[in-house]
Amino acid sequence: MIGLVLTCVVIAAALIAIVGLWHRRAPAIDALALAKAQYEGFVVDVERREGRGDIDAELANEERVEAARALLKAEAAATPAYSLKPAHAAIGAFAVAGISFALYALYIGHPELGDQPYETRVVQWTDAARRNIDSLPPEALSAVLHRRASEPDNVKNPDFWLFLGKVDMMAGRYYEAAKAFDTSMKLSPKTFTGWSDLGEALYFVAGGSVGPDSQKAFDLALAQDPKDARAHYYLGRRDLDQGRYDSARAHFVTAKAALAVDDIRQNAIAEQLAAVETAQSGEAAARTRIAGMVAALEAQLTEQPDNADGWARLLRSYDVMGDAAGKARVLKEMQAHYRDRPQVAADIVQKSKGAVGAENTGGQ
Amino acid sequence: MNRKRQDRVTSPSPFMGRGDHLRSRWWAGPTPVSQCLTVVIAALAVSPAHRSLRSRSPLPMNGEGERRSMSLLAVLFLLLLLPFTAHADAAHADAAHDEARAKALYREVRCVACQSQDIADSDAAIAADMRREIREEIAQGRSDAEIRAGLSARYGDYVLFRPRFSLGNLLLWSLPPLILVGGIAVFVAISRRRGAARDYVLSEAEEARLRDILKNDR
Amino acid sequence: MTFLNEIGVFALVCAFVLSVAQVALVAAGQWKRLSGIERYSEGVSLAAALSLILSFAILIAAFVRSDFSVVNVYEHSHTDKPLLYKISGAWGSHEGSMLLWCVIMLSFGALITLLGRGLPDSLKHKALGIQGLLGAAFVGFTLFSSNPLGRLAEAPLQGRSLNPALQDPALAFHPPMLYLGYVGLSVVFSFAVAALIEGRLDRAWARWVRPWVLAAWVCLTIGITLGAYWAYYELGWGGWWAWDPVENASFMPWLAATALLHSAIVMEKRDALKAWTVFLAILAFTFSMMGAFLVRSGLLTSVHAFAVDPQRGILLLTILFVTAGLGFALFALRVPELKPGGLFAAVSREASLVLNNLLLSAALLSVFLGTLYPLLMQALVDKAMSVGGPYYLAVFGPIMLAAIAIIPISQLMSWKRSDLKGVVQRLGLAFGVACLSAAIGSLFYGGAGVWKQVTFFVGLLAGFWLIWGSLRLLMERVGFGAAAWRKFTALPLATHGMILAHVGLGIFVLGAVVEGHSRISIQQGMQVGDTVRLAGYEMTFTGTYRQDGANYDAQGGIFVIEKNGRQVCEARPQRRFYPASGSMQSKVWLCFEPLNDLYVVLSQPQESVGGKPVWQVRWFYNPWVRLIFLGPVLMALGGVLSLFDRRLRLGVATKARKLKEAV
Known part of the structure; x- marks a missing residue:
């Protein structure tokens, strides 16, 4: 704090000194002398240009006259220069410095906040990590570990990279985590145990979905340990997203069984299990509703078969429900009805193929 | 599939191709209109009638050198007209013409999902859709104006980079030329009104004072 | 601590x-x-x-x-x-x-x-x-x-x-250059207001102010060019200028400064156009401040804009209105007192520069309207509209074309009173050669359609006319004899600067016309081993590579480009992943043909059924595009040459020397 105040005082003094020094170094120029010098310089230049043929005599004369008038005007306006008394100058200087201090200290500044350059902080974190590794937030620990990654002890040590990856995961640096797990795996492909960690990291890198690479990692994890809760959990989530509810439930149940009863991750699994139930029952309800609508539509078509739009909708409904046999049956009935008008039948089939609202879209 | 793309892939060089096409047109002979134009200009360049024109022209014609340079100019003009004569009849409503129209339209249409980009430059999906829409409409034989009107009806005026001529856009279109015309008018008016030049002669008294100042301390 | x-x-x-x-x-x-x-x-x-x-x-x-x-x-x-x-x-x-x-x-x-x-x-x-x-x-x-x-x-x-798109050397230096230009105009503003207060507006003032205008103009020119170059090779859309409001915000002060540069010459040489010059001096910095405001107001969405809360925008707007209002109010108060300056005929260098100023002002107004009209319509009648390239082409284009057309004529005119016929005669050959050049250019690059052909020819003609017309001036001044070199070196630097800047503008026009007219591109999904053709070039996708960058991981493609069976270059465009921001960035690869660019951009690879990934590749052939960036560099160089002219240095050197003798 004292250092800060002293530095600020020095800066203020230096700035005021600059003002004083400049004032002293650049003595007041007699305005008339300057105007005269300017006039003479100007006339010399005009003559030079006239001599070279850049301007004609008339223009040269105009410029000369104008310069002369400026000189006359300057002479008329010339006033004696005023000089500041030292006491007044000092008051002014103190006023400027004082206002600056007041503005800084009372309004803008945070004199209590020191610098926190990153390097210094990393050194502090390293010390803290030596004392108690759990006291550090994962981001800080990650920074410390990354600094030490090039040390000879660590660079070829698969366990170090495995640990670094886990820390990076906690710090939310999924891409670095995936890279660290990958490094660890490459260092000792035979003894690598972090397949499900790698899969999880890749899951997050892909923005929350199981891609081919994370799928492979999870598969390897399950090959290593068929009860790997993490792999089951993410595979379950994938199945849930894709509507394979039974498989999803199986994954979650396996994961649940693999974990201790009081494990904190049990909550997440329970949540997902509930989500499976909700989604499944929701879909069942939708199915029932569609089936009801389909039955009504079919009944209507049996009574009034001359309804091209109705046939198309019915065909599409069977498609949505994935009932191939039902669709084939309806198709046969429809074609039987439109036996003598094949063009209409073809149109219906065509129409039934488009998804709802898909008329305006489509790929390039 | 995209016609433009196929054209580009199959022809070894669009420039080369266009040039060949052009040259063949050129030698095969231009259309009547452009032919007439060329003949008239050629006649003007050499005929005695043109001499009388020239004597009335603002350029003073004194000497053989001038005349030669004028004929040179005329020949140059002829040369520069050649590309046009070659192309005057190429503008049929054929594929190439449609292609050019479509490309010009792409430049006028904003990709609604992008940041101030036209659909020609954007590789967003919506831009591709809009490009296809425009192609289809051209294929259906609609005019540019109809296509523009259709686009602005569907997506709003926002989609057109060239705002329409309408009452609301009156200022946008008319102000720049108006300011130019007005500026010239004002300038002419000022220079007419201002009769007297500023005098550039120092008066006796001024001369005396000037001498006085310069003599001081020298 | x-x-x-x-x-x-x-x-x-x-x-x-x-x-x-x-x-x-x-x-x-x-x-x-x-x-x-x-x-x-x-x-x-x-x-x-x-x-x-x-x-x-x-x-x-x-x-x-x-x-x-x-x-x-x-x-x-x-x-x-x-x-x-x-x-x-x-x-x-x-x-x-x-x-x-x-x-x-x-x-x-x-x-x-x-x-x-x-x-x-x-x-x-x-x-x-x-x-x-x-x-x-x-x-x-x-x-x-x-x-x-x-x-x-x-x-x-x-x-x-x-933003990874901002991690680019051109963009690192673009804002400082631009700001040197913007803020350089503040000195001009200060001098203008000071002169209005002082009541002193004469040749000497114009001479003191001109170096500042020139310096600011040079910096603006370089800054805008850097920005355009950045947009060209970093954003990967193949273009260099989109008439984006933020680009316009930097272009408007440039237009005003260009007009000011020319009217200050008239004021310096002929003591005329005083009110207009001062007006432009105030206007130029007003546009600078408006640019600063627009970028920060939150009114615009643009790649260049800062996301900022509207409160700061209002504060900036207040500063803008108060300072510009002060300047213009003082101007209105003092202008009636101005004595008229030197007279000149309707056909004279002065008059042609007046016309140039009017055209530049009209051009400036069109850019101003195009930028602000959509904002105003949105605010007043809640109607969304767009003003883009086609509008500027239709309004700005012809105005600038006229401005360009008079440059060579203006250069050859004498002050006070000139002889139009004589000037036209002296330029006859230059015009002829320009026509011939443009006709040849049309033959090589022309497109379909009469209208396109005409506009293309006229654009080329404008560029060549500027170049040959300016060279004609040089030829007149220097000649071809034994004394040519001596005369060349004896020519005032300001004249060299003017010729260079105008030639630079011509070169820029040529580049912009040819590129805008004949740029072609192709977009195609490619697998390793595929070949595509464009404009006589043949590009083969030979393989992919990975690269670990400083703070990104890159995936790239290797493309061999051949012309007539001879390898022209190997393009290695990349897609970079920046884990810190989690974003992808395409890195364009430019193959430098002498004047033309082959420009390859890579998009996201997609897995295909066959197992080999398909890469979306966009390939541009941009003819003469180098000229677009070369032209402004020459213009800026011309400005620098002028800046070192004896007459402008006079304000410092000669006077200081005289002063020492006097004091």
Whole structure:
């Protein structure tokens, strides 16, 4: 704090000194002398240009006259220069410095906040990590570990990279985590145990979905340990997203069984299990509703078969429900009805193929 | 599939191709209109009638050198007209013409999902859709104006980079030329009104004072 | 514990207080009893500038040291960024760029003091007072509403990085150049207002102001070109200018400065157009401030815009209205007192420059309308509309075409009264050669359709006309004889500069016309081994590669481009993944053919059924595109040459020498 105040005082003094020094170094120029010098310089230049043929005599004369008038005007306006008394100058200087201090200290500044350059902080974190590794937030620990990654002890040590990856995961640096797990795996492909960690990291890198690479990692994890809760959990989530509810439930149940009863991750699994139930029952309800609508539509078509739009909708409904046999049956009935008008039948089939609202879209 | 793309892939060089096409047109002979134009200009360049024109022209014609340079100019003009004569009849409503129209339209249409980009430059999906829409409409034989009107009806005026001529856009279109015309008018008016030049002669008294100042301390 | 950041804040406060003191001293000096006290403003301007430079240096240090206890560093930096972009991050944000703006503004104030020893004291001090006023307004705004060194008690663990698209050398230097231009015009503004207060508007004033205009114009030209180049090769859309509102915001001051540059010549040589020149001087800086406002107002969405809350925008708008209002009000008050200057005929160099100014103003107005009209319509009648390339082509294009058409004629005209017939005759050959060049160009690059062909020819003609017309002037001045070299070197630098700048403009026009007219592109999904053809070139996708960058991981494709069976170049475009911001960035590959660019961009690869991924490749053939960037460089060089002309240096050198003899 004292250092800060002293530095600020020095800066203020230096700035005021600059003002004083400049004032002293650049003595007041007699305005008339300057105007005269300017006039003479100007006339010399005009003559030079006239001599070279850049301007004609008339223009040269105009410029000369104008310069002369400026000189006359300057002479008329010339006033004696005023000089500041030292006491007044000092008051002014103190006023400027004082206002600056007041503005800084009372309004803008945070004199209590020191610098926190990153390097210094990393050194502090390293010390803290030596004392108690759990006291550090994962981001800080990650920074410390990354600094030490090039040390000879660590660079070829698969366990170090495995640990670094886990820390990076906690710090939310999924891409670095995936890279660290990958490094660890490459260092000792035979003894690598972090397949499900790698899969999880890749899951997050892909923005929350199981891609081919994370799928492979999870598969390897399950090959290593068929009860790997993490792999089951993410595979379950994938199945849930894709509507394979039974498989999803199986994954979650396996994961649940693999974990201790009081494990904190049990909550997440329970949540997902509930989500499976909700989604499944929701879909069942939708199915029932569609089936009801389909039955009504079919009944209507049996009574009034001359309804091209109705046939198309019915065909599409069977498609949505994935009932191939039902669709084939309806198709046969429809074609039987439109036996003598094949063009209409073809149109219906065509129409039934488009998804709802898909008329305006489509790929390039 | 995209016609433009196929054209580009199959022809070894669009420039080369266009040039060949052009040259063949050129030698095969231009259309009547452009032919007439060329003949008239050629006649003007050499005929005695043109001499009388020239004597009335603002350029003073004194000497053989001038005349030669004028004929040179005329020949140059002829040369520069050649590309046009070659192309005057190429503008049929054929594929190439449609292609050019479509490309010009792409430049006028904003990709609604992008940041101030036209659909020609954007590789967003919506831009591709809009490009296809425009192609289809051209294929259906609609005019540019109809296509523009259709686009602005569907997506709003926002989609057109060239705002329409309408009452609301009156200022946008008319102000720049108006300011130019007005500026010239004002300038002419000022220079007419201002009769007297500023005098550039120092008066006796001024001369005396000037001498006085310069003599001081020298 | 060190307190560097807090020292920076204190220095910023000092700069603000000193700027206020600078204004106060000049104002006090107008009072008879204290007349002469304003001389202290000179030293104060130096101190204020130094203080602010110290503050800026400390901000850069904070970025270099990744001190996340500074909010600005936390939000716009990251420890993984390369050093250059850490430094350029210092002006990559709204706060930092405001500080840079202020640093340049106060430095220019100090330059008035340092270079202005030949100026009459009363004019110099008034200019310092105005410059101090502008400085106080902008430093105050920065300090109180956008403190670049604002602090956080708990420094976050990691910074939030910078948009990877902004991590580019061209963009690192684009804002400083642009700001040098924008803020350079503030000196011109200060001199104009000072001259209005002083009642002194004469040739000498024009001569003092012209170097500032020139310097600002050169910086603006380079800054805009860098921005266009960045947009060209970083954004990967193949174009270089989109008439984006933020681009226009930098283009408008340039147009105003260009007009000012030419009208100041008339004022200097002929003592005419005084009111107009002063008006332009005020207008040019007003447009600079408007640019600064538009970028920060939150009104625009643009790749270049800062996301900023509207409150700051309103503050900036207030500064804009107050300063510009002050300038224009003073102008309206003082203009009736101006004595008319030198007379000239309707056919004369002066008249042609007046026409040039009118055309540039109309062009400026079209850009202004095109930029603000959609905003106004949105605000007033809630109607969304767009104004883009086709509008400018239809309105701005013809106006600029006319402006270009008169340049060679204007160059050959004499002052006061000229002979149009004679000038036209002297240019006959140049016009003929220009026509021939344009016709040949049309043959090679022409397209389908009469209208396109005509516009293309006219565009080419404009470019060649400028080039050959300017060279004609050079030829007249220099000739071909034995004395040619001696005459060439004896030619005033300003003339060299003018010719070079106009040739540069012609080269730019050629590039823009050919590129805009004949650019072609192809977009195709490619697998390794595929070949596509474009404009006589053949491109084969030969393989892919990976690369670990400083703070990104890149995936790239290798493409061999051949022409007539001969390999022209190997293109290695990339897609870079920046894990710190989690974003992807395409890195364009440019193959330099002499004038033309082959420009390859890679998009996301897609897995295909066959197992080999399909890469979407966009390939542009941009003919003559180099000229678009070469032209403005020549223009800027021309400006620099003019800047070193004896006559402009006169203000410093000759007068200082004379002064020593006199005092």
